[in-house]
Amino acid sequence: xxxxxxxxxxxxxxxxxxxxxxxxxxxxxxxxxxxxxxxxxxxxxxxxxxxxxxxxxxxxxxxxxxxxxxxxxxxxxxxxxxxxxxxxxxxxxxxxxxxxxxxxxxxxxxxxxxxxxxxxxxxxxxxxxxxxxxxxxxxxxxxxxxxxxxxxxxxxxxxxxxxxxxxxxxxxxxxxxxxxxxxxxxxxxxxxxxxxxxxxxxxxxxxxxxxxxxxxxxxxxxxxxxxxxxxxxxxxxxxxxxxxxxxxxxxxxxxxxxxxxxxxxxxxxxxxxxxxxxxxxxxxxxxxxxxxxxxxxxxxxxxxxxxxxxxxxxxxxxxxxxxxxxxxxxxxxxxxxxxxxxxxxxxxxxxxxxxxxxxxxxxxxxxxxxxxxxxxxxxxxxxxxxxxxxxxxxxxxxxxxxxxxxxxxxxxxxxxxxxxxxxxxxxxxxxxxxxxxxxxxxxxxxxxxxxxxxxxxxxxxxxxxxxxxxxxxxxxxxxxxxxxxxxxxxxxxxxxxxxxxxxxxxxxxxxxxxxxxxxxxxxxxxxxxxxxxxxxxxxxxxxxxxxxxxxxxxxxxxxxxxxxxxxxxxxxxxxxxxxxxxxxxxxxxxxxxxxxxxxxxxxxxxxxxxxxxxxxxxxxxxxxxxxxxxxxxxxxxxxxxxxxxxxxxxxxxxxxxxxxxxxxxxxxxxxxxxxxxxxxxxxxxxxxxxxxxxxxxxxxxxxxxxxxxxxxxxxxxxxxxxxxxxxxxxxxxxxxxxxxxxxxxxxxxxxxxxxxxxxxxxxxxxxxxxxxxxxxxxxxxxxxxxxxxxxxxxxxxxxxxxxxxxxxxxxxxxxxxxxxxxxxxxxxxxxxxxxxxxxxxxxxxxxxxxxxxxxxxxxx
Numbered sequence: 001x002x003x004x005x006x007x008x009x010x011x012x013x014x015x016x017x018x019x020x021x022x023x024x025x026x027x028x029x030x031x032x033x034x035x036x037x038x039x040x041x042x043x044x045x046x047x048x049x050x051x052x053x054x055x056x057x058x059x060x061x062x063x064x065x066x067x068x069x070x071x072x073x074x075x076x077x078x079x080x081x082x083x084x085x086x087x088x089x090x091x092x093x094x095x096x097x098x099x100x101x102x103x104x105x106x107x108x109x110x111x112x113x114x115x116x117x118x119x120x121x122x123x124x125x126x127x128x129x130x131x132x133x134x135x136x137x138x139x140x141x142x143x144x145x146x147x148x149x150x151x152x153x154x155x156x157x158x159x160x161x162x163x164x165x166x167x168x169x170x171x172x173x174x175x176x177x178x179x180x181x182x183x184x185x186x187x188x189x190x191x192x193x194x195x196x197x198x199x200x201x202x203x204x205x206x207x208x209x210x211x212x213x214x215x216x217x218x219x220x221x222x223x224x225x226x227x228x229x230x231x232x233x234x235x236x237x238x239x240x241x242x243x244x245x246x247x248x249x250x251x252x253x254x255x256x257x258x259x260x261x262x263x264x265x266x267x268x269x270x271x272x273x274x275x276x277x278x279x280x281x282x283x284x285x286x287x288x289x290x291x292x293x294x295x296x297x298x299x300x301x302x303x304x305x306x307x308x309x310x311x312x313x314x315x316x317x318x319x320x321x322x323x324x325x326x327x328x329x330x331x332x333x334x335x336x337x338x339x340x341x342x343x344x345x346x347x348x349x350x351x352x353x354x355x356x357x358x359x360x361x362x363x364x365x366x367x368x369x370x371x372x373x374x375x376x377x378x379x380x381x382x383x384x385x386x387x388x389x390x391x392x393x394x395x396x397x398x399x400x401x402x403x404x405x406x407x408x409x410x411x412x413x414x415x416x417x418x419x420x421x422x423x424x425x426x427x428x429x430x431x432x433x434x435x436x437x438x439x440x441x442x443x444x445x446x447x448x449x450x451x452x453x454x455x456x457x458x459x460x461x462x463x464x465x466x467x468x469x470x471x472x473x474x475x476x477x478x479x480x481x482x483x484x485x486x487x488x489x490x491x492x493x494x495x496x497x498x499x500x501x502x503x504x505x506x507x508x509x510x511x512x513x514x515x516x517x518x519x520x521x522x523x524x525x526x527x528x529x530x531x532x533x534x535x536x537x538x539x540x541x542x543x544x545x546x547x548x549x550x551x552x553x554x555x556x557x558x559x560x561x562x563x564x565x566x567x568x569x570x571x572x573x574x575x576x577x578x579x580x581x582x583x584x585x586x587x588x589x590x591x592x593x594x595x596x597x598x599x600x601x602x603x604x605x606x607x608x609x610x611x612x613x614x615x616x617x618x619x620x621x622x623x624x625x626x627x628x629x630x631x632x633x634x635x636x637x638x639x640x641x642x643x644x645x646x647x648x649x650x651x652x653x654x655x656x657x658x659x660x661x662x663x664x665x666x667x668x669x670x671x672x673x674x675x676x677x678x679x680x681x682x683x684x685x686x687x688x689x690x691x692x693x694x695x696x697x698x699x700x701x702x703x704x705x706x707x708x709x710x711x712x713x714x715x716x717x718x719x720x721x722x723x724x725x726x727x728x729x730x731x732x733x734x735x736x737x738x739x740x741x742x743x744x745x746x747x748x749x750x751x752x753x754x755x756x757x758x759x760x761x762x763x764x765x766x767x768x769x770x771x772x773x774x775x776x777x778x779x780x781x782x783x784x785x786x787x788x789x790x791x792x793x794x795x796x797x798x799x800x801x802x803x804x805x806x807x808x809x810x811x812x813x814x815x816x817x818x819x820x821x822x823x824x825x826x827x828x829x830x831x832x833x834x835x836x837x838x839x840x841x842x843x844x845x846x847x848x849x850x851x852x853x854x855x856x857x858x859x860x
Contacts, residue, residue, distance in 0.1 A: 009067050010149060018194065019058045022148050022157075025190050026050045026141060029164040031183035036167070038122040045130065049137035052081050057145050071146050078138040085134050089127035154191055162188035290544045292530065293367060295356040299415070302354070302532040302540060304550065304563065305367040309392040311525040313440045313518075316494070318511050318526045320392065322438045334414075335560025336390040337372040343414060348373075351412040358407045366395040367530055367542070370563070371414040378408040393561070418559045420580040423466040430556030431465065434523035445519040448496045453516035465522040469553050469564050472516055473577060476509050476566035506567040506575070510549040513566040523554040525561065531574030546574050676722070680846055683714045709793075710800055711843070716790020719849035720758070723765075723787070726853050727751055748772040748859060758788040758795070774859045783848035790845055 010018060026046060033042040056077045060070045083101070086092040091108055093100045112132035116123070125133065148157040164184045295302075310318040334344050341348060354369055361367070366386065368375065375395060377383045386409075387396045400407070435441050442450075456475055462468040481503040498504045498512060507526075514524035528549050533542035548571075552561040565577040727750055750768050752761045762784040766776050 009061065011062075015061060015149070016058055018149055019054050019145075021190060021194065022144060023050055023054045025161050025187035026054075026144070028183040028187035028190075029161045030137075032165050032167050032180045034180060036123060038124040041125055041130075045125075045133050046137055048085070049081070049134045050141040053078055053138055053141045054145055057149065061149075067150065070150070071142065074142050074145065078135075078142060081138060082131060082135055086131055089130060091127050091131065148191065154194060158188040158191035161191060291359045292361045292542050292544055292546070293356055293358050294536075294539050294541050295354055296539050297352060297354040297369075299352045299354070299369075302352075303369045303413075303416075304527075304532065304548065305369060305530040305542065306393055306527055307363065307365040307367055307530075308528040309394060309525055309552075309561075310528070311392075311434075311439050313444060313511075313515060315444070315446070318514070322391075333391070333557040333560035335371055335393060335562075337368075337388045337393045337395065338390065339372075339374050339388050341374040341412060343373065345414070345417055348412075350415060352415055354411045354413065356409055356411065358404050361404055363404075364397060366397050366409065368393075368395050368411055369413045370416065371560075372411055373414055374412040376410050378410075382407050382409065416562075418555070418562060418580065420466060423555055423559065423562065423580070424464045426465065426555045426559065428465075428521075431522055431554065433556070434554050439523050439525070440515075440518055442519055442521060445515050446493070446495050448493065448499055449512060449515040450519035452499055453519045456516075457520060462520075465517075465520075465553060465555065468520055468522065469513075469517060472513055473564050473566045476513060477568050477577070480504065480509070480568060482506075482568045482570040506571055506573075507549040509566040509568075510551045513564065514551040517551070517553055524551050525554075526550075527552055527563075531576075533574060548573055548575060550575075679718060680715075680843060683711060683718055684843060706800060712790055712845075713794035713797070713800075715843045715845040716787060716792075717794045719787045719845045720791045722849050723852060723856075724752060726856050730856065750856065750859060758791045759785065762788050769855060769859050772859050774855070776855070780851060780855055783851045786848050787845055787852070 009015075027043065027050070030042055030046040033046075034040075036042075037045075053074055057070060057074050060073045060077075061067065064070055064073060083092060086101075086104075086108065087094065091104065093104055108128050108131055111126075112128035112130075115126055115129035116132060123129070144157055144160060147153045147160075162184050165181055308320055310320045312319055312321040332344075338344075343350065351373060352369065356367065366375075370393065372388065372393065372395065375386060375388070377386060379400075381400055382397070385398045385400045387398070388394075389396055397404070453472070456462070456471055457468060460467075460471040462471050479502060482505065483503050484505045494508075495512065495515070498508045504512075510526045514526050517524040526549055530542050530546045531548045533540045533546050535541075548567070550563055550565055550567070552563050554560075555562050563578055565575055567575045569575060730750065748768065748771070750765065750772075753764055754761070756764060766781060766784060770776050
C-alpha cells in the first residue's frame with residue numbers, strides 16, 4: 001500500500017503489464033541519445049541498465065512483504081549490475097580483493113567523466129564511460145519505476161520521459177531525425193494512457209483522482225483520440241512553417257560545453273581573434289560532416305562563398321563595425337555587391353551564374369560568391385528579406401517566415417579579371433581610402449604583428465602590395481602548422497602566442513595576415529564563409545567542414561578587395577591559394593582539390609621549425625589533419641576531480657534533504673497526533689474536582705452528571721474543530737500538491753458553511769461528499785448528528801451551573817453564530833457511564849470525528 005496516495009499495491013498481471021510498459025517507454029525515450037553515442041550503443045546501454053532494475057522490481061514486489069523496502073532492494077541490485085559491468089569490461093580488479101574493487105571506483109569515475117567530457121558527438125564509448133552511463137540510466141530507471149509503479153504519479157513520469165528530447169539540445173542544435181522526437185512523445189503518451197485505462201478494479205477504488213478509471217464510452221474515446229492524432233499529423237506540415245520560430249543558433253555549441261568543463265585557471269582553448277558570432281572554429285570543432293548547401297555554377301573553378309566581412313580590429317578581435325550597406329569609401333569598387341545586373345567590366349555575357357539550394361543552414365547572411373551583380377530568390381518572402389551590403393559584398397537576410405531550409409536563390413557574379421601585373425601596378429595613393437573610411441589603421445596594429453611584417457618585408461621582395469601579400473602568404477603556408485585545438489598559455493596575448501608557436505586554425509591565419517598587411521600600409525579585412533566544396537556530378541556540395549576564414553586586401557576601386565590564402569593545405573577543408581596569370585582574363589585559376597599542393601605549399605628543408613613543428617606536420621594529409629583536431633580538448637585533472645566531488649556532494653545533499661523532508665513529515669504527523677491525544681486527554685480529565693465536591697450522595701451524583709455534560713459539550717467543540725482543521729489541511733494540500741499529479745486536475749471543494757446551524761452545516765458537507773461520488777453510509781450520518789448535537793449544546797444551550805461559580809468551561813469555538821438548535825441532552829439526562837470515566841481519552845465523539853475525517857481523506 002502506497003503511503004502517499006493510499007491505493008493497493010499492483011499485483012500479478014497488472015504489475016507485470018505496467019512494468020513492461022515502462023520498459024518500452026524508456027527504450028523509446030532513449031532515442032534522442034542516438035545523436036550523442038556512436039552506433040547502437042544507446043539502445044544496448046538502455047536495455048542493460050533498465051531491464052534488471054524493472055524486472056528485478058517486479059520480482060521483489062512479489063516476494064518482499066514490505067513494499068517500502070523494494071526501492072532499496074532495487075538500488076542494491078543496481079550496485080550489483082554496475083559491478084558486473086565493470087567485471088565484464090575488465091575494470092574491477094577482483095584478483096586483488098573486494099577492497100581493491102572499492103578503491104578502483106574513484107579511478108573509474110574519474111576516467112569516465114573525463115571520457116564523456118572530452119568526447120565530441122557521436123562518441124564511441126570506452127569502458128569507463130560505459131560504466132558511468134549505465135549507472136546514470138539505472139538511477140533514472142529506478143526513479144521512474146518508483147514514481148510510476150509505486151506512487152502512481154503518471155503526469156510527472158510522462159513529462160520526465162518526454163523531456164529526453166532535450167538531452168542532445170546543446171550538442172546538436174540543428175536537431176535530429178523525426179523518429180528521435182516522435183519516440184519520446186509516444187513514450188509519454190503511453191504513460192498518460194495508463195492514467196485513464198486501468199484494468200484492476202481494486203486499484204481504481206484506491207485511486208482518489210476523478211480521471212482514474214476506464215472511459216465510459218470506449219468507442220467514442222477511441223474515435224476522438226484517432227481524430228486528434230490525424231488532425232495533428234495532417235496539419236503540422238501545413239502550419240509548421242507559418243508558426244513563429246525561435247531564432248536559430250548561429251554557431252555550434254560544442255566549444256562552449258568544453259569551456260564550461262575547464263577550470264577557471266586552465267588555459268583557454270586557443271586565441272579567438274574573430275568575432276564570436278561568426279567563429280569558424282566553433283563550427284569545425286563539431287567534427288560532423290553536415291551538408292550545408294548545394295549549388296550549380298557556370299564557373300569552372302568556383303570562388304569562395306562569402307558570409308561576413310570583418311574590417312576593424314579592437315586589439316583582440318576582428319569585427320564588422322564599418323557599415324556595409326553603403327559605399328564605405330564613397331565610391332564604387334569592382335568587388336562591391338550590386339543588384340542592377342550591370343557589368344562593371346566587360347559585358348553581362350561574362351557573368352557567372354550560380355543557383356543555390358539551402359540544405360542545413362541558419363543565420364543572418366546568405367552564402368554568395370564574390371562580386372555579386374544580381375540576386376533573385378525563388379520565394380517572394382526571401383526576396384523581401386534580402387538586403388545587399390555593397391562594400392562588404394554581403395547579402396543580409398532578415399526574418400523569413402518559412403525559414404531558410406530548402407530556400408533557393410540565383411546569383412549573377414562577375415569573374416575576377418585582375419592579373420598579378422595589374423595588382424603590382426596599382427597606384428599607392430588608393431591604399432589610403434579604407435583608412436579614411438574607418439578601417440583599422442597602421443597605428444592600431446599590435447607590435448608583434450608589425451614587427452614580424454617588417455622583418456619579412458625587409459628580407460623579401462616586397463616592393464608593392466601584391467608581392468608583400470604573396471610573401472606573407474607563403475610564409476604562413478610553409479612555416480606554420482594547422483590545428484583546431486591549439487592552446488595558448490594563460491595571460492599571454494593570443495596574437496603573440498600564435499606567431500610564436502606557429503600553429504593555429506584558419507581564423508588566426510587570416511587575422512594575423514590582415515594585421516601584418518595593414519601594418520605595411522595596405523588595408524586588409526577578414527572574411528568568413530565557405531570554401532567551394534566538392535563537385536558531385538553537375539552540382540557542388542558544401543559541407544560544414546568547408547567553413548573557412550580568409551583575408552582580403554584592398555587594391556583600389558578598379559580591382560576592389562582581392563582574396564589571399566595564408567592557411568596551410570593541412571586544413572583539408574578545400575583551401576586553395578589563388579593563382580593569377582600575367583595575362584588578363586584568366587581569373588582565379590586553381591589546381592583541382594584532388595591534386596597535391598604546389599611547391600610553394602611544401603616546406604623547405606631550411607625552414608625554421610619551432611615548438612616541434614616539422615615538415616611532415618605541415619604537409620599532413622586530410623585524414624591526419626582531422627585526427628589532430630581531436631587532441632587537447634579534454635578537461636584537466638583538477639576539473640575531473642572537481643566535477644566528481646561536486647556530483648558526490650550534490651547527491652549527498654539531495655539525500656540529506658530528502659531524508660530531512662521525510663523526517664520532518666513524520667515528525668509533523670507525530671506531533672499532530674500527540675497534540676490531538678493531549679487535547680482529548682485534557683478534556684476527559686477535566687471536571688475531576690467537581691466530581692469530588694459536595695457533601696451528600698445527591699450532590700455527588702449531580703456533580704458527576706454535570707462533569708459528564710461538560711465533557712460532552714467540550715467533546716462536541718473539539719470534534720468540530722478537528723473537522724474544520726482537516727478541511728483546512730485539505731485546502732492547503734490541494735493548493736500546494738497539485739503539481740505532483742496526486743490530486744488530479746479537478747479536486748472537489750469541501751467546506752463547512754459557517755452561516756448554517758451545526759446540523760445543517762454537517763448535512764451540507766455530507767451532500768458535497770456524495771456529489772464527489774463518495775458513498776456516505778448511515779453510520780457517517782449518525783456520527784455527524786451526534787457531533788452536531790454536542791456542538792449545538794456547547795454553543796447554544798444554557799450555561800451549566802458550575803460556569804456561574806467560577807469553574808472554567810471548555811473553550812468556545814469562534815464559528816459564526818446561526819439559528820440556535822435544540823440541545824442534544826441536558827445535564828441531568830447524561831450520566832458518567834455514558835460519557836466514560838474521567839481520564840479516558842476514547843470519547844465516543846472522538847470515534848465519530850475519526851470516522852468523518854477518514855471519509856474526508858478519501859474524497860476527490
